């Protein structure tokens with residue numbers, strides 16, 4: 001579903017990603033873990049068409065999307081839940097959720113999907129008519145996640161979903177990712193600093209360090225690798 005091949009990215013003269021190659025098969029949940037400043041968000045922004053790349057390619061479902069603008073990538077079915085939720089604060093929770101349906105034809109029935117999202121995130125049902133700007137930070141993240149799900153993406157990109165969440169909310173979020181994985185209805189890339197959470201919900205993973213992928217393998221292999229221990233614990 002996602003095929004990244006030898007991708008390079010720089011901010012001006014500062015090279016941030018080096019020769020990144022990564023694949024995700026349809027319905028897989030794959031994680032890219034790495035410490036602060038490794039380049040995780042830079043890669044997500046590249047895959048959404050926000051950051052221009054300087055080398056390499058990436059394709060989704062066999063279609064080369066390298067260099068395409070964000071609106072084209074999004075219409076193609078790539079949805080990103082960014083670290084910041086980017087909601088419309090004066091619109092209601094329900095209205096923000098419905099904004100995720102824009103890529104589908106008018107008149108399409110979204111009620112089943114809305115019910116499913118409310119099952120994953122019951123708070124969004126309770127707060128449906130409340131302004132999105134009045135939600136807590138964690139609740140706003142849930143809404144941004146729901147808005148991405150309602151778009152029925154081919155590929156879901158989750159950028160550090162656990163950042164800023166309480167331990168209880170991280171567990172709730174992990175349960176949702178786990179349920180989505182059980183459904184096998186989505187293909188997901190989770191970029192995380194929280195290796196424990198990410199390795200607990202993914203099928204496979206990659207370790208990104210200083211802009212290079214240094215280890216890849218099953219979540220079990222990553223969890224027991226010396227490189228992951230050194231990257232996270234410095235020992």
Ligand SMILES: Nc1ncnc2c1ncn2[C@@H]1O[C@H](COP(=O)(O)OP(=O)(O)OP(=O)(O)O)[C@@H](O)[C@H]1O
Nearest residue numbers: 011014016034035036037038039040041042043193
């Ligand atoms: N717009 C930018 N201009 C210049 N440098 C940038 C820009 N955005 C990020 N960087 C630099 O690129 C490097 C990678 O940053 P990035 O945000 O991708 O890392 P990250 O792995 O997501 O980190 P974190 O886990 O702390 O969010 C960092 O050194 C950062 O300072």
